[in-house]
Amino acid sequence: MPAENAQVYVISVAAELAGMHPQTLRQYDRLGLVSPARTRGRGRRYSLRDIATLREVQRLSQEEGINLAGIKRILDLEAEVERLSAQVDYLRGLAEPGRRVFTAHPSGDVVAIGRSRRRRAMADRTGELDRTDRDARAIVLWRP
Numbered sequence: 001m002p003a004e005n006a007q008v009y010v011i012s013v014a015a016e017l018a019g020m021h022p023q024t025l026r027q028y029d030r031l032g033l034v035s036p037a038r039t040r041g042r043g044r045r046y047s048l049r050d051i052a053t054l055r056e057v058q059r060l061s062q063e064e065g066i067n068l069a070g071i072k073r074i075l076d077l078e079a080e081v082e083r084l085s086a087q088v089d090y091l092r093g094l095a096e097p098g099r100r101v102f103t104a105h106p107s108g109d110v111v112a113i114g115r116s117r118r119r120r121a122m123a124d125r126t127g128e129l130d131r132t133d134r135d136a137r138a139i140v141l142w143r144p
Helices: 011-018 022-031 048-062 068-095 115-126 131-136
Strands: 101-104 110-113
Touching (some): 022 048
Antiparallel strands (some): 101 110
């Protein structure tokens, strides 16, 4: 079975899998509801994800009575939510307690410091460095 994003289906097969006429797929492509990959000869290649989207367009249209402009807006918002959720997951990974140490950059920005500098920062906090080294490397720690 091909991967969900692999563009392997020609328009006739995709239309059959989605339960639609190929002309409907062409119309949805023109409207930007589904954007299949293109071959060098400009032929459309649909993925399993594209076919799932086509089925959702059909469901929203037939069962919910939503017009194509409304469906496009829904699909765009769902894609944005998916993108933002992935970004939140990424940022949560960075902000986990104990994962990141931040310091004040000379420009005034707050920046994360690498693991090698953390040992020096921890030594500074515990007084293991002499007074002049400690003053030269003043550090501000932030923990979420």
